[in-house]
Amino acid sequence: MMNRFFGSRWISFFNSRTQASTSGERAKMDSKTPSFCLIKDAPKLERRKDSQIHATLMNHSRDIILFIRYEDGRILEANVAAERAYGYSREELLRLSLYDVRAPEAIATIDAQLSEARTRSLLFETSHRHKDGRTFPVEVSSKEAIIGGQSVMVSIVRDISVRKKVDEALQQSRERFRKAIDSMPDVVLIYDRDLRIQYINPATTRKSGRPAADFIGRLEEEVWPRETFSLWRPALEKALASGEVQTLEIDFPSPLGLRHLVVTCVPLLDAQGRVQEVMSITHDLTARKKAEEALRHSEQRLQTAFEETEKQRRLLDAVISYAPVGIAILKEPKHRFLTINAAFGPFVEDKEVVIGHCFADVFPEAAARIVPILDSVFEKGEPFYASDEPFHLLRGGRTQEAFFTFIYAPWYNIRGRIGGVMMLALETTERKRGEDRLKKSLMEKEVLLQEIHHRVKNNMQVINSLMNLQASKIKDKKLLAYFKEATSRVHVMSLIHDSLYRSENLSEIDLQPYIKQLTQSILRMYTVAGVKVEIDADHIHLDMDQAIPCGLIINELTTNALKYAFPRHRAGVFSIQALNNNQAYVSLVVSDNGIGLPEDIDIRRTNTLGLKLVHGLVDQLGGTIEVDRSGPGTRYVIRFPVRHS
Missing domain, CATH: 3.30.565.10 (Histidine kinase-like ATPase, C-terminal domain)
Incomplete structure (x- = not known):
């Protein structure tokens, strides 16, 4: 592009060379950044045409264009983009210098850059300042130009805020990616196209017991035995050649025994979409394989246990159905009848009427006595035994009192939790009546035995009295002593029967x-x-x-x-x-x-x-x-x- 400034002509061009400024800032030039050189003689260009080109460049360029005087950094010319970027009008900008639009922290490098721009083109990054005080990052391309016989510095300034944010986001993404790899428990290696190791994660050094220096920069065959590396080398080569992810499972011999591994080879692409590197991720499946094997065995045992449980359930159902003892299972809530067997018949006339109903509804007269027992067994999980409990049953069209021995035990569901109460009832009416008859008979015999002891005692007292009466007529002292001793012995036996007569235990x-x-x-x-x-x-x-x-x-x-x-x-x-x-x-x-x-x-x-x-x-x-x-x-x-x- 050509322009005329102060009566001279100049042309901008694209330069791809990269240079470094003496100020220490990185200076570079790429093919998309314009640079300028002065054309001292352009006789064929007409002034009107030059003026149009100048106006187009200054008014429509997206980049900031500044003409700066070397001696004091004064801004000699600025385009419309500069007005938008800095917030100043053109007239205000022409009263400012480069020191006024630079960020405070970047002012110190201006003098060196002005001096260096006299000898060569510069490309560097710095920070500029808006009228309101905020700063923004820029990329500056500067070159000396002779305009109207005066040497000035022409700077093309590009706002790189968006690029910086993109670069920062990209850097953060890379950092997150690196942290994710570093924290992975799997072994991760990155190879270049020659299969030379460029990176290993901490898990690799930890699991191999070798430092990173043993891996970085080396070929795989320099790290692992060839017979080992050959297990996954074909997958690496295929990932490099095809650009597609490769996955394989291998059995890897280690000091801890044979390990079952799954290796995933992921191609890494450059900006042009070409495979630049390949990353291998090795996950140890040994524990999972063992767990799967254990799970299979567990499932087999569970299946066997289930089949055995089913057999036991059928056996239990048969026992319950044909047991001579009345059995009822009451399920929570409210102790509803789940099932009853045939021997439970004396309590109910129709089984179907009972199933699903609460105990208190079926037996209201016994609810006050039995429901608290059912509650206690369900809550505490402890069985309860009640012997010879009275129960009124309807027999032969009239209500009769019968006696039962009840056992209340917790009933467990298939989850092993208490789901209700099992109630066992054994009728003891005949035994209870027999015991009552026996007790009555024993009482009669005890009364009779007590009377016998009483009569024996009385008879011995009569004998004792007769012996004392006889002794009163004996004059011989020796014979009297014998009578006295005999009387004493009779009295001993009389006391025994008297004690038994008065005792509760005969x-x-x-x-x-x-x-x-x-x-x-x-x-x-x-x-x-x-x-x-x-x-x-x-x-x-x-x-x-x-x-x-x-x-x-x-x-x-x-x-x-x-x-x-x-x-x-x-x-x-x-x-x-x-x-x-x-x-x-x-x-x-x-x-x-x-x-x-x-x-x-x-x-x-x-x-x-x-x-x-x-x-x-x-x-x-x-x-x-x-x-x-x-x-x-x-x-x-x-x-x-x-x-x-």
Whole structure:
């Protein structure tokens, strides 16, 4: 293009050379940026035509055109685009200098650029300032021109705000792409067209255990064994040649064993759409393959379990259907009948009428008693047992009371959660009536047995009275003593029957009150002044077969002590202990602190009836007897096992 300025002619041209400015800013020229040179002599161009070209260039150029004086940077000429870009009118611009339209941070480079533009063309990027103070990035192409004999700098300024935003967005996109690759757990490598590695992500170094320096700039065969690299090399070459994504699955031998990998080769294109590089993404499918295999096995086991469950369900249905026990399954909410079996028939006449209805609606008279039980079993998941519960049923056209044993258990649905309650009902009406008859019979027999004990006691008291009456006529003291001892023994047995008659348990006697009653009776028979009696007895229950021998032993030893241990009104202590520490044996200890047994008496070979009777009774109890004469008085220790009726 030609123009005339200050009476001279100039022409703009396109230059593709790239240069660097001495100011340190990057200077470059491309084929789309106009540069200018002066044509000092253009005699064939007419002035009018030159003026039209000048007007067209200055008025219609999208780029800013500035003519700047070297000496002070003064703007000598500006086009319409400059007015729009800076917000100044042409007249205002011609009063400004380059320093006024530069951004403050870029003013420092102006002097060097003015000086450098005298010797060569410049292309650089900087920031200019709008009238309102805002700044915007620009690309400037400057060159010296001689106009009217004056050397000036002609600058073509292009607003590159949009390009900068595009570049920034592109850079951000690349950065996001790089971060995404860096954060991938898969192995990622980028190769050039010679299959030389240009990039690896951190996962590659982590999984291979080798630094990035072992990969970058090297061919694949320099990194991996050829037999290994040959597994995926064909896919890389095909992606480079065809520009299409290639995917393959391989089995890769590693120190951890055989790994199942899927390799994806993605061609990377340049601005012209040509394949420049290829990226390989290797994903380890080993865990997924194992999981799939485990899933297949699990599905097989589940199928087997399902089939087995189905068998069990059919078996359970058969058991429920034909069980002799009434079974009903009540489902939430409100305990609705889900199913009942045939044995549940006594409760309902028509099965179809019951299914789907609430328990409280079907059995309103029993709802207050049974619904709280159903609620508790459902909420807590714990079974409940109720025995001999009364239930009114319609039989033979009239209502009859029947008895049932109910078991309420949680019912689980197919998800393993409690979905309701299973109710089992076993009729116990006949058993309950039989038990009632048996209880009545037992009560009658207990009354009869109680009466027998009462009559035996009375008979023994009659015998005792007759013996006392007979003894009153005996003058021989020795014979009288025998009668007295016999009377005492009869009294012991009489007390046994009296205790059984008064006891709630007609088969066992509590030894503690019996010993106290027996000793009081003996003390009344043998009045001994100054002798203190101590009794320490547990509540030991003996049947009649053990109570009578035990009572006779206590009677003989107590009588013997009161008669012989404390002569001539000697004071002392007589004690009886009956302990049952280990529950299995009774330890009976009868002791006194009297004069003791003579040394020449062997209790095992004595001729006295009392001691012979004691030994015989101990043997009858299956026990043992020990006599301790080491201390003052005599101490008898008798142990025998307890037999409970």
